[in-house]
Amino acid sequence: MIKKTRKERERAARKQLIIDAAIEVIKKNGFESATMDEIAKQAEVSKGALYLYFKNKASIYLAISERGSRLLTQSLSKILLFELSGLELIRKMGQAYLKFVQQNPIYFTAFIYYENLISDDELFESELAAACEESAREAMTYIVRALQIGMQDGSIKDTYDPKELGLIIWGASKGIIHMAFYKENRNHMKILDDVDFSLDSIINNFIEILGTGMANDQKS
Amino acid sequence: MIKKTRKERERAARKQLIIDAAIEVIKKNGFESATMDEIAKQAEVSKGALYLYFKNKASIYLAISERGSRLLTQSLSKILLFELSGLELIRKMGQAYLKFVQQNPIYFTAFIYYENLISDDELFESELAAACEESAREAMTYIVRALQIGMQDGSIKDTYDPKELGLIIWGASKGIIHMAFYKENRNHMKILDDVDFSLDSIINNFIEILGTGMANDQKS
DNA sequence: ATCTATACTGACTCTCAGTCATTTTTTGAA
DNA sequence: TTCAAAAAATGACTGAGAGTCAGTATAGAT
Incomplete structure (x- = not known):
């Protein structure tokens, strides 16, 4: 200490x-x-x-992003305390992510900024960026833990590398939630209005598709 | 004419x-x-x-984005000409998307810009933005077509609304490709280096997971 | 050849991120 | 308690770059 x-x-x-x-x-x-x-x-x-x-304006934005990452990672860490199947844990994490973004849109916007900001070498090597990285890595670890639990309890296929699967879930969820976020908060691409999807359920549908698969001909 | x-x-x-x-x-x-x-x-x-x-600097960026959308949508449209199962068509579209982003990183960066730019009402209502929207809607239609073909030929489950499924695939793919893009091109979050995944195969793995599901206990 | 409309120019204005000489506040040694 | 040195804070200033506009050049019509 x-x-x-x-x-x-x-x-x-x-x-x-x-x-x-x-x-x-x-x-x-x-x-x-x-x-x-x-x-x-x-x-x-x-x-x-x-x-x-x-140091400059960008690093204030970076600090906002850092605080956001910390809060989100904290909320993910709590989920591992539940006595649930691995798949259920993943589902809960997805819901927590969506809830976080809905309740703290500013942090989510900051995350998007962050990805642009770190193309600047100086910022990328800053202490703040390192803290963001650390939070992200921690969050990723929680996802991988949940996947491993699921592979143990049989709720998740064990034919994939849990780390790679974690990254895929991370990336894909970000894309989905990004879409959901834009639909809710601002001017957004009109294709989002062509389909009358409920935001609270989209993560569920997405995880269900991931979880149960969308193809008929299951080999295993 | x-x-x-x-x-x-x-x-x-x-x-x-x-x-x-x-x-x-x-x-x-x-x-x-x-x-x-x-x-x-x-x-x-x-x-x-x-x-x-x-009109201003942002609208030049918007024009770049518009050109990019047009090119990408064109390349997606060509895929529907192939005599393949619906699932294969979707897979090909994913690959085309990745290839496009890899070969034209500047357009992809412009897309990301676009989503930020349209929070400005004036730009959002511009002719250029309308053209972007039209391209996006067209691309979405191709995806939905492929899904419908897949539901007909049995390669894709027909329990989901194809439009909603299209949106989910669209959003999730964007997230995955975004991740792949950052990993390849610039300073990027270090968690991406923790897993040694091959970029050329990530879309395949992702589509495979979507397609065959990751859970063991298939109900149908 | 002359006129008019349209296209173009670049010096100028304005806003804003970032700096730095100066002032104010805090500290702690006598 | 006093006061000098150090630290913190200030805000007028600088430079960069987006956007403007009065003036100039060019093309087409008569």
């Missing part, structure tokens, strides 16, 4: 307040139109002070 | 040249750091001229 000095704690707290302020500003007008001046005003500090706590 | 005047044709051609120039500039340094001055220089016109052909 690392003992932090009062200074360090105060500094960390101030950092959190700036992140809170940034989230408030972004909620009003979106990521694109949020300015450092606005964030400073909201945080009740000068613009210069922002740069004492964060 | 609408007969265009020479003027109109020249204008359209110039527009395409500007899009070409923008793509060249973006290839060099990415979307973020491309400037209107650079694009103008590359296109051998003045900066002001860019604004005679495009």
